[in-house]
Amino acid sequence: GSGRLLVGTTSFTGEASTVLEGSSAGGTTQAQLWLNRGSTPTTDNVLGQIIFGDNNAAGRNGAMIQARADLSWNTNDYPSRLAFFTTADGASSPTERMRIDSSGNVGIGTINPQAALDIGNEGNLFLRSSDNTVEEKNEISWRIEDSSEGAYISAHRTAVTNAPHDLAFGTRSSAGVIAERMRITNDGKFGFNTTNP
Numbered sequence: 001g002s003g004r005l006l007v008g009t010t011s012f013t014g015e016a017s018t019v020l021e022g023s024s025a026g027g028t029t030q031a032q033l034w035l036n037r038g039s040t041p042t043t044d045n046v047l048g049q050i051i052f053g054d055n056n057a058a059g060r061n062g063a064m065i066q067a068r069a070d071l072s073w074n075t076n077d078y079p080s081r082l083a084f085f086t087t088a089d090g091a092s093s094p095t096e097r098m099r100i101d102s103s104g105n106v107g108i109g110t111i112n113p114q115a116a117l118d119i120g121n122e123g124n125l126f127l128r129s130s131d132n133t134v135e136e137k138n139e140i141s142w143r144i145e146d147s148s149e150g151a152y153i154s155a156h157r158t159a160v161t162n163a164p165h166d167l168a169f170g171t172r173s174s175a176g177v178i179a180e181r182m183r184i185t186n187d188g189k190f191g192f193n194t195t196n197p
Helices: none
Strands: 005-007 019-020 046-053 061-070 080-086 095-100 104-108 117-118 139-145 149-157 165-172 178-184 190-192
Touching: 149 178
Parallel strands: 005 019, 104 117
Antiparallel strands: 046 061, 061 080, 080 095, 095 104, 139 149, 149 165, 165 178, 178 190
């Protein structure tokens, strides 16, 4: 009566048009949605896509998530990638903005990522904090398998007015102690094994 399509369940009160519950393996398992290509894919063939648009009869495409074959598929060899598209202001079709390729590399602003994270198109990485307190910091951290921190670079805010920041570098010793080893202050001083050069 609500106009919803329910699969695997007879009632639902959340705000959704389609609800899938369970799978052919049983009603207590997870729901699965398969998007299949109608033939064995070759390089760059679309496997399936989710399109986000409006109610225009022509089907205006505002954003899209797409799965493609990275290379031709063969027996037990199915290389694929995910691509994420958005449409710029003033444009009429989406452009690929991010890609996860078959090797697991993530590219933002590039369709050929060469590292685990590859930011192209002269991209910038911003680390933002939600507060303005002194000693608030943003950090890039390197961690080992047990999640212990191995090294870091962090920016420390040293005053509220004009937001001056120090840049600190820390490493982990052979005894397992992580500590700051070097600091560049907001007025250009260098300190080794001191936080107040």
